[in-house]
Amino acid sequence: MxxxxxxxxxLAALMLAAFSGTGAFAADxxxxxxxxxxxxxxxPADAIIVNIEKMKYDQPELKVKTGDTVYWINKExxxxxxxxxxxxxxxxxxxGEMLKKDQAYSITFNEAGSYEYHCTPHPFMxxxxxxx
Amino acid sequence: MALSRRATIxxxxxxxxxxxxxxxxxxxxxxxxxxxxxxxxxTATATAAADxxxxxxxxxxxxxxxxxxxxxxxxxxxNAPKPDARRVYVQDPAHFAAITQQFVIDGSxxxxxxxxxxxxxxxxxxxxxxxxxxxxxxxxxxxxxxTRTDYIEVFDPETFLPTADIELPKDARFLVGTYQWMNxxxxxxxxxxxxxxxxxxxxxxxxxxxxxxxxxLDVPDCYHIFPASPTVFYMNCRDGSLARVDxxxxxxxxxxxxxxxxxxxxxxxxxxxxxxxxxLVWPTYTGKIFQxxxxxxxxxxxxxxEALTEAERAEGWRPGGWQQTAYHRQSDRIxxxxxxxxxxxxxxxxxxxxxxNAATGERLAKFEMGHEIDSINVSQDAExxxxxxxxxxxxxxxxxxxxxxxxxxxxxxxxxxxxxxxHDMES
Numbered sequence: 001m002x003x004x005x006x007x008x009x010x011l012a013a014l015m016l017a018a019f020s021g022t023g024a025f026a027a028d029x030x031x032x033x034x035x036x037x038x039x040x041x042x043x044p045a046d047a048i049i050v051n052i053e054k055m056k057y058d059q060p061e062l063k064v065k066t067g068d069t070v071y072w073i074n075k076e077x078x079x080x081x082x083x084x085x086x087x088x089x090x091x092x093x094x095x096g097e098m099l100k101k102d103q104a105y106s107i108t109f110n111e112a113g114s115y116e117y118h119c120t121p122h123p124f125m126x127x128x129x130x131x132x
Numbered sequence: 133m134a135l136s137r138r139a140t141i142x143x144x145x146x147x148x149x150x151x152x153x154x155x156x157x158x159x160x161x162x163x164x165x166x167x168x169x170x171x172x173x174x175t176a177t178a179t180a181a182a183d184x185x186x187x188x189x190x191x192x193x194x195x196x197x198x199x200x201x202x203x204x205x206x207x208x209x210x211n212a213p214k215p216d217a218r219r220v221y222v223q224d225p226a227h228f229a230a231i232t233q234q235f236v237i238d239g240s241x242x243x244x245x246x247x248x249x250x251x252x253x254x255x256x257x258x259x260x261x262x263x264x265x266x267x268x269x270x271x272x273x274x275x276x277x278x279t280r281t282d283y284i285e286v287f288d289p290e291t292f293l294p295t296a297d298i299e300l301p302k303d304a305r306f307l308v309g310t311y312q313w314m315n316x317x318x319x320x321x322x323x324x325x326x327x328x329x330x331x332x333x334x335x336x337x338x339x340x341x342x343x344x345x346x347x348x349l350d351v352p353d354c355y356h357i358f359p360a361s362p363t364v365f366y367m368n369c370r371d372g373s374l375a376r377v378d379x380x381x382x383x384x385x386x387x388x389x390x391x392x393x394x395x396x397x398x399x400x401x402x403x404x405x406x407x408x409x410x411x412l413v414w415p416t417y418t419g420k421i422f423q424x425x426x427x428x429x430x431x432x433x434x435x436x437x438e439a440l441t442e443a444e445r446a447e448g449w450r451p452g453g454w455q456q457t458a459y460h461r462q463s464d465r466i467x468x469x470x471x472x473x474x475x476x477x478x479x480x481x482x483x484x485x486x487x488x489n490a491a492t493g494e495r496l497a498k499f500e501m502g503h504e505i506d507s508i509n510v511s512q513d514a515e516x517x518x519x520x521x522x523x524x525x526x527x528x529x530x531x532x533x534x535x536x537x538x539x540x541x542x543x544x545x546x547x548x549x550x551x552x553x554x555h556d557m558e559s
Contacts, residue, residue, distance in 0.1 A: 083331065085331045118332060120330065121330075123329060123330055123331060123332050123333055123353070124370055
């Protein structure tokens with residue numbers, strides 16, 4: 001499901017190895033700590049959280065700092081995810097795992113910018129993360 | 133452009149006398165025609181039913197006569213007759229099969245005139261003036277897997293040869309059970325509009341004149357496409373309003389109407405729409421019918437009407453099926469498939485059609501169809517035919533729309549035929 005991130009991570013690792021002498025390598029736009037959904041109990045107490053409930057992301061426009069990790073928690077039985085269209089976090093579209101109730105998914109934002117996302121089966125669910 | 137496909141035309145003259153006994157047993161059958169430069173219209177067979185003969189019997193007799201007269205059998209590729217208001221297109225999504233078929237039928241005689249092949253869940257459209265028909269389709273490099281190609285295909289209405297093959301952007305089509313108005317031609321027949329669901333609601337614009345994909349239009353969270361002019365169409369939005377989309381400029385201009393129904397009033401996926409007059413007829417699960425008159429400028433909402441009486445609703449009467457609604461433009465009549473059913477069996481077949489005066493809501497008739505009917509439509513001539521399609525038996529039943537009397541039927545229409553299209557042209 002998350003091949004783009006995976007391949008970017010591998011590429012970044014290879015580049016890091018190749019250029020470690022100079023320290024010059026391209027960081028990923030985003031990093032996904034865990035490609036699988038995790039239980040809500042594993043979300044850190046001080047995490048930045050977007051709750052998903054009643055067919056909505058509860059923060060339509062969330063502002064964070066570069067390097068911050070955002071956790072999405074699904075609070076209802078209707079499955080939801082976090083997905084980016086082509087060109088938002090890379091050349092290819094990105095589709096996060098589907099979350100069941102009380103499951104979480106996290107993304108670390110490595111570059112400043114505005115990241116609009118949506119839910120794959122519910123395209124009318126949209127929101128934005130603004131990274132400063 | 134790759135024009136490698138050849139539509140299948142029924143070639144009655146390929147059927148020699150040796151097939152007589154088979155014809156007698158089966159009636160009309162389809163034969164794959166061979167490539168040839170010759171072309172003749174299909175011979176009229178309207179007299180066959182009148183003299184008590186089946187189509188197969190008439191052709192067998194004609195074959196015997198030709199043989200006795202010493203006439204040679206010269207196989208050729210036939211043309212279909214010119215389209216008229218009673219031609220009906222039967223699209224068979226075949227229960228989500230990777231490839232599909234469409235049957236083109238003369239409603240006046242019940243004769244299959246020809247067929248077209250399609251890919252996965254194709255969306256058919258017909259030019260109202262009969263000048264062509266087309267479809268948005270999807271194929272894969274390995275049957276149902278591999279590289280996906282979405283494309284628009286335009287057909288000549290007499291030869292059934294493809295006259296355009298226009299490739300669409302990657303994964304552009306909304307793959308869904310075939311809803312008639314999820315794709316549409318503009319009234320000038322110059323533009324094909326198709327809907328995209330994911331990753332975001334949008335409408336694709338295909339320039340048929342220049343045979344090329346033009347662009348995708350970002351639209352709000354709205355569904356279906358009802359063109360009202362060459363550059364204006366309407367959609368039905370999740371919030372309960374219609375969206376008016378004007379794409380004459382670089383950026384589409386979107387405005388929303390008032391909310392016209394509540395969250396509890398569930399509009400079905402198969403409204404009827406007459407593009408000639410801009411009338412949109414949209415029933416709910418209970419048979420309440422919203423009507424709008426769409427023009428390039430605005431949508432005007434009519435007073436809703438009830439297709440079913442209070443007594444019928446109390447006895448569990450509800451609309452149900454697939455293409456449940458038809459609208460006859462000239463007489464301003466609405467036809468709706470209904471039966472007694474549980475509230476959540478709204479996609480099961482119905483055995484009755486109610487006919488309403490669209491202006492007053494008055495009940496004009498209630499026909500017992502005599503079959504499990506999933507989809508209906510009407511021809512748009514002055515004395516219309518009512519088409520009733522049974523997916524379960526793959527049979528099209530043809531009725532007099534005035535009396536409800538069944539006139540004829542056509543069977544063996546694929547595996548699960550569901551959608552009926554006509555041309556809105558008088559003949």
